[in-house]
Amino acid sequence: MTGSTCMRSLLPLALIGLLLTASPVHSITHVCITAQSYGYDCQEFNVTTEDGYILGLQRIPRGRQCVGAANEHIPKKPILLQHGILMDGFTWVVSPPGEGLAYALADEGFDVWISNTRGTKSSRGHKLLDANVDAAYWGWTWVELAKFDLTANVNFVHNLTGQKVNYIAHSLGTLTALTAFSQHKLVDKVNAAALLSPIAYLKHMTNLVQLAAEFYGDELISMLGIPEFIPQSAAVDALLRTICLFPGLSCRDLVSVITGNNCCINPSILDLFLKYEPQSTSTKNIMHLAQMVRSGKLSMYDYGNGSANLKNYGVVEPPAYNLSNIPADLPLFLGYGGMDAISDVEDVERLIDELKLFHQEGKLTCQLFEDYAHADFVMATDAKERLHRPLIEFFNSNEHSN
Numbered sequence: 001m002t003g004s005t006c007m008r009s010l011l012p013l014a015l016i017g018l019l020l021t022a023s024p025v026h027s028i029t030h031v032c033i034t035a036q037s038y039g040y041d042c043q044e045f046n047v048t049t050e051d052g053y054i055l056g057l058q059r060i061p062r063g064r065q066c067v068g069a070a071n072e073h074i075p076k077k078p079i080l081l082q083h084g085i086l087m088d089g090f091t092w093v094v095s096p097p098g099e100g101l102a103y104a105l106a107d108e109g110f111d112v113w114i115s116n117t118r119g120t121k122s123s124r125g126h127k128l129l130d131a132n133v134d135a136a137y138w139g140w141t142w143v144e145l146a147k148f149d150l151t152a153n154v155n156f157v158h159n160l161t162g163q164k165v166n167y168i169a170h171s172l173g174t175l176t177a178l179t180a181f182s183q184h185k186l187v188d189k190v191n192a193a194a195l196l197s198p199i200a201y202l203k204h205m206t207n208l209v210q211l212a213a214e215f216y217g218d219e220l221i222s223m224l225g226i227p228e229f230i231p232q233s234a235a236v237d238a239l240l241r242t243i244c245l246f247p248g249l250s251c252r253d254l255v256s257v258i259t260g261n262n263c264c265i266n267p268s269i270l271d272l273f274l275k276y277e278p279q280s281t282s283t284k285n286i287m288h289l290a291q292m293v294r295s296g297k298l299s300m301y302d303y304g305n306g307s308a309n310l311k312n313y314g315v316v317e318p319p320a321y322n323l324s325n326i327p328a329d330l331p332l333f334l335g336y337g338g339m340d341a342i343s344d345v346e347d348v349e350r351l352i353d354e355l356k357l358f359h360q361e362g363k364l365t366c367q368l369f370e371d372y373a374h375a376d377f378v379m380a381t382d383a384k385e386r387l388h389r390p391l392i393e394f395f396n397s398n399e400h401s402n
C-alpha cells in the first residue's frame with residue numbers, strides 16, 4: 001500500500017474521529033500531545049481506584065503505518081506500560097519513533113496502554129481529596145500503588161479489551177507487580193510481565209539516595225515537613241544541596257548521581273524529558289524506600305514503633321513479602337543494567353536467585369545490559385535493536401490462549 005492511498009483511506013475515519021471528539025472536551029495530556037505529534041492516534045481515559053484516586057490512562061491503539069490496517073478485526077494484544085518513581089507516562093513517549101518503546105510496540109501490532117501513578121501530572125484527581133491541600137491525599141507508599149493503582153489499571157484494560165494484559169514496568173513499577181504477583185493477585189488477568197531495572201531489594205544502591213537514607217535517615221526527609229515530595233520544590237532542592245555537601249559526593253550531574261552513568265541517552269531527549277519530569281510522589285513513599293535501603297528487606301511500611309505496627313498489621317514487625325510465591329508459570333522477563341545505581345546488579349541477582357528457586361525454567365528470562373544505567377532502559381537511543389526486539393520476542397512467544 002502506498003503512502004497516498006493510505007492517507008486517502010484514513011481520511012473519512014479522521015473526520016469521524018473529529019466529530020466524535022468534538023464534545024465533550026477533555027483535557028489532553030502531554031502524553032497524548034506528544035504521541036499525536038508523531039502521527040499516532042492517542043486516547044484518554046480516567047480510571048478510579050477503589051480508594052478514590054482518579055488516574056489518567058492513555059492508549060495508543062495502533063501503529064502509525066497503514067500496514068496491518070486490513071487486520072483491524074483481529075484483536076490486538078493489550079500491553080500496559082507502568083513508569084517508575086518520580087516519572088510519569090511521558091517516559092514511554094518522549095523518545096521519538098525508532099527509539100521510544102510505546103511507538104515500537106504500537107507499530108508491532110500491540111494495543112498500548114500507558115498508566116500514570118497517583119500524584120503525577122495527569123493523575124491528581126480524587127473523589128473526595130484535593131492533592132494540593134489535603135495531606136491525606138499523600139498518605140500512601142508503593143504498597144497502595146500495588147493494591148489500588150495497579151489493580152485498577154489492569155482491571156480496566158482487561159475489562160475493556162476482554163483479554164489478558166501484558167505488562168511492562170520500569171523501576172518502581174516492577175516492585176508493585178512483583179509484590180502483587182507474590183500474593184497471587186492479578187495473575188489471572190496478566191499474561192506475561194517484563195520488568196526493567198527491577199526493584200525488590202535496595203541494599204546495594206550506590207548513589208546519593210542511599211547515602212541520604214543511610215547517613216541521615218528519615219529525619220532529613222521528614223524535615224521537609226510536607227506530605228507531597230515535589231522534586232522541583234525549594235524544599236527538596238535545599239535537601240539535595242545538604243546531601244551534596246557530603247564529602248566525596250559531587251552532585252554536578254544530578255541525573256547521573258541518582259540513576260548511574262547512562263551510556264546511551266541523547267542530551268536533547270533528556271532535556272525534553274526534564275521539561276515535564278521529575279514528577280511528585282509522596283514523602284511517605286520515599287521514607288518507605290529509605291527503610292528498604294537500611295533494612296535490606298522487602299517489607300511493608302514500618303510505622304516506627306511496635307504498637308503502631310501492631311495496630312496496622314496485627315504484628316509488631318511489618319510483614320515481609322516472599323517473592324518465591326510468584327506463580328511458577330507466569331512468564332517473566334527481567335532486564336537489568338550493569339551501571340544502574342538504583343537497581344544494583346547484586347540486588348537484582350538476589351531477586352533472580354529467589355525467583356529461580358521455584359520458577360519454571362522456560363518462564364524466566366533474564367538479560368543483563370552491561371553498559372545500561374537506570375534511565376537507559378526508557379531512553380537509550382539504541383534500545384530498538386538491543387531491548388525492544390527481545391521484549392517483543394518475549395511477548396510474542398508467550399502468547400496466551402485466554
Ligand SMILES: *[C@@H]1O[C@H](CO)[C@@H](O)[C@H](O)[C@H]1NC(C)=O
Nearest residue numbers: 025026027044045046054125
Ligand atoms: C480526567 O479527569 C480530569 C480531572 O481529574 C479531567 O480534567 C479530564 O478531562 C478527564 N479526562 C477524561 C478523558 O475524562
Ligand SMILES: *[C@@H]1O[C@H](CO)[C@@H](O)[C@H](O)[C@H]1NC(C)=O
Nearest residue numbers: 155157158159160161162163
Ligand atoms: C466489564 O465490566 C462490565 C461491567 O462491570 C461487565 O458487564 C463486563 O462483562 C466486563 N467485561 C469483561 C470482558 O470483563
Ligand SMILES: *[C@@H]1O[C@H](CO)[C@@H](O)[C@H](O)[C@H]1NC(C)=O
Nearest residue numbers: 303304305306307308309311
Ligand atoms: C507509636 O506511634 C504512634 C503513632 O505514630 C504514637 O502515637 C505513639 O506515641 C508511639 N509510641 C511510642 C512508644 O513511641
Ligand SMILES: *[C@@H]1O[C@H](CO)[C@@H](O)[C@H](O)[C@H]1NC(C)=O
Nearest residue numbers: 320321322323324325326358
Ligand atoms: C517463601 O515461599 C517459599 C515457596 O512457597 C517457601 O518454600 C519459603 O519457605 C518461603 N520463605 C519464607 C521466608 O517464608
